[in-house]
Amino acid sequence: MxxxxxxxxxxxxxxxxxPSASLARRIAALRERLASDLxxxxxxxxxxxxxxxxxxxxxxxxxxxxxxxxxxxLASAHAPAGDTRRWRIPVCYEGELAxxxxxxxxxCGLSASGVVAAHSARxxxxxxxxxxxxxxxxxxxxxxxxxxxxxxxxPQVPRGSVAIATTHTAIYPQSTAGGWHLIGATPVxxxxxxxxRPALLSPADTVIFEPVTRExxxxxxxEFAAGRKLAxx
Amino acid sequence: xxxxxxxxxxxxxxxxxxxxxxxxxxxxxxxxGALDPLSLKLVNRVVGNPAGTGVLEMLYSGIVLExxxxxxxxxLGGSEATIETSSGVTLRNVPRWQSTLVHAGExxxxxxxxxxxxxxxxxxxxxxIAPVLGSLSTYLRGELGGWRGRALRSGDVxxxxxxxxxxxxxxxxxxxxxxxxxxxxxxxxPHLERFGRNALATFLxxxxxVTPASDRSGLRLEGARLDHAQGYDLPSEGVVPGSxxxxxxxxPVLLVADHPxxxxxxxxxxxxxxxxxxxxxxxxxxxxxxxxxxxxxxxRARDEAHAAYTRIADSLRSGRSHDTEVYPDFPP
Numbered sequence: 001m002x003x004x005x006x007x008x009x010x011x012x013x014x015x016x017x018x019p020s021a022s023l024a025r026r027i028a029a030l031r032e033r034l035a036s037d038l039x040x041x042x043x044x045x046x047x048x049x050x051x052x053x054x055x056x057x058x059x060x061x062x063x064x065x066x067x068x069x070x071x072x073x074l075a076s077a078h079a080p081a082g083d084t085r086r087w088r089i090p091v092c093y094e095g096e097l098a099x100x101x102x103x104x105x106x107x108c109g110l111s112a113s114g115v116v117a118a119h120s121a122r123x124x125x126x127x128x129x130x131x132x133x134x135x136x137x138x139x140x141x142x143x144x145x146x147x148x149x150x151x152x153x154x155p156q157v158p159r160g161s162v163a164i165a166t167t168h169t170a171i172y173p174q175s176t177a178g179g180w181h182l183i184g185a186t187p188v189x190x191x192x193x194x195x196x197r198p199a200l201l202s203p204a205d206t207v208i209f210e211p212v213t214r215e216x217x218x219x220x221x222x223e224f225a226a227g228r229k230l231a232x233x
Numbered sequence: 234x235x236x237x238x239x240x241x242x243x244x245x246x247x248x249x250x251x252x253x254x255x256x257x258x259x260x261x262x263x264x265x266g267a268l269d270p271l272s273l274k275l276v277n278r279v280v281g282n283p284a285g286t287g288v289l290e291m292l293y294s295g296i297v298l299e300x301x302x303x304x305x306x307x308x309l310g311g312s313e314a315t316i317e318t319s320s321g322v323t324l325r326n327v328p329r330w331q332s333t334l335v336h337a338g339e340x341x342x343x344x345x346x347x348x349x350x351x352x353x354x355x356x357x358x359x360x361x362i363a364p365v366l367g368s369l370s371t372y373l374r375g376e377l378g379g380w381r382g383r384a385l386r387s388g389d390v391x392x393x394x395x396x397x398x399x400x401x402x403x404x405x406x407x408x409x410x411x412x413x414x415x416x417x418x419x420x421x422x423p424h425l426e427r428f429g430r431n432a433l434a435t436f437l438x439x440x441x442x443v444t445p446a447s448d449r450s451g452l453r454l455e456g457a458r459l460d461h462a463q464g465y466d467l468p469s470e471g472v473v474p475g476s477x478x479x480x481x482x483x484x485p486v487l488l489v490a491d492h493p494x495x496x497x498x499x500x501x502x503x504x505x506x507x508x509x510x511x512x513x514x515x516x517x518x519x520x521x522x523x524x525x526x527x528x529x530x531x532x533r534a535r536d537e538a539h540a541a542y543t544r545i546a547d548s549l550r551s552g553r554s555h556d557t558e559v560y561p562d563f564p565p
């Protein structure tokens with residue numbers, strides 16, 4: 001672990017290990033400790049794949065004091081046992097909801113149903129939320145599904161698209177530009193700015209994708225559009 | 234009926250902004266807020282608002298608005314304006330950093346913004362708009378906050394918290410210097426080891442131009458190419474405003490208000506906090522240089538910026554700076 005200054009008002013706590021469920025839990029626990037410590041001058045912190053970036057007010061504290069605080073929190077921050085949640089997220093992998101699934105299948109030497117089986121067989125860890133509000137970077141994919149990003153990003157990826165790229169899978173909470181391969185879609189609402197907890201998922205949560213038919217997708221889509229919230233297991 | 238501001242002409246990119254959204258970066262919500270927070274704080278001061286009250290940020294072009302249902306008091310930072318009758322007859326000029334009353338039925342015309350990217354229009358009492366996630370700032374890409382999550386359009390009617398009070402106008406006796414910077418100060422890193430041996434020296438020696446691909450999330454710069462040492466893909470890491478990241482093209486991007494909360498490109502340097510507001514003033518086409526400072530110099534620069542802000546904020550005086558110009562063709 002090392003501290004790397006990012007200008008005069010932030011520092012990154014970088015961990016010298018590969019992203020994993022256990023690292024994600026330690027980073028989430030450190031973030032919670034920093035947030036609950038009410039330390040003067042710490043503004044907020046942002047989980048990365050193998051880091052936590054801590055933003056502070058340089059008038060209210062110093063990088064040295066923040067480093068000491070992080071070390072103290074690390075010493076006492078054990079992974080919260082029951083705090084991470086497990087989600088079952090319905091995904092329809094069919095037709096127009098899965099515009100890239102045939103290309104992905106061809107590139108990976110699988111059938112479309114083989115892609116669905118490989119994608120829905122694993123329990124993924126939410127490493128971080130970024131790129132856009134509530135956008136979860138989850139991993140790790142079955143190595144057979146590992147592909148680079150699309151050469152040409154789409155200007156408009158439909159909201160709810162379930163996507164893969166490199167070793168990660170994700171869901172687009174909003175309609176945004178995006179360069180990942182779209183292999184399905186979920187009707188679940190991932191981000192609602194009016195909620196007290198705006199993002200459905202949190203770093204270190206785990207996610208299982210459950211294949212559903214188009215009919216089920218449409219029924220669920222109406223329920224979520226009417227305000228239904230997905231509950232964790 | 235409480236006063237409202239009818240947006241007659243919305244301008245190119247006019248949004249509601251305050252000092253930004255804090256506490257939601259971990260769920261991917263950017264900070265947003267004014268590109269030039271110093272100007273935002275000072276225009277609020279002139280109309281008697283708390284420093285972080287929501288204002289209109291206007292990029293490149295001004296706006297035309299009409300007071301409805303009551304008088305509104307405004308102040309401009311970064312640009313000049315005129316007050317007109319609704320039929321277009323000029324009544325008086327409105328210098329920057331001075332409050333002025335726009336009576337019901339009168340129009341305020343803010344001219345093009347010429348000496349920086351952004352200008353700010355504060356309203357006494359602020360807007361009657363509900364904050365989203367603790368802030369009035371508009372995050373355009375996320376369609377979140379501000380006025381319906383978007384830039385203003387002609388025909389929008391913004392509700393104000395109250396009518397203007399009856400009182401004398403106020404002005405800043407010392408006008409802040411809010412011209413575009415020629416030089417921005419940076420601290421090196423955090424990813425210096427990911428660049429070629431000469432990359433930092435090149436970055437600090439050469440001019441970089443702000444390209445038209447820039448927006449409220451990043452100023453895309455063009456200049457001498459900065460070479461990476463070991464590829465340009467990093468594990469995604471939380472990033473902060475003022476980060477200068479270098480994607481595969483070797484051309485740096487200076488992250489500003491609406492930048493995504495995480496990034497996977499190496500960052501060669503970070504603008505010091507004292508110069509962040511100045512970075513937000515850079516216009517497309519402007520040329521800028523970067524100079525390196527250490528942590529001590531960054532701290533000194535913060536103290537100086539703080540002292541200058543306090544001095545300027547304390548220069549608030551009652552009364553106008555020049556006589557109000559009333560044109561002879563004032564309508565009967």
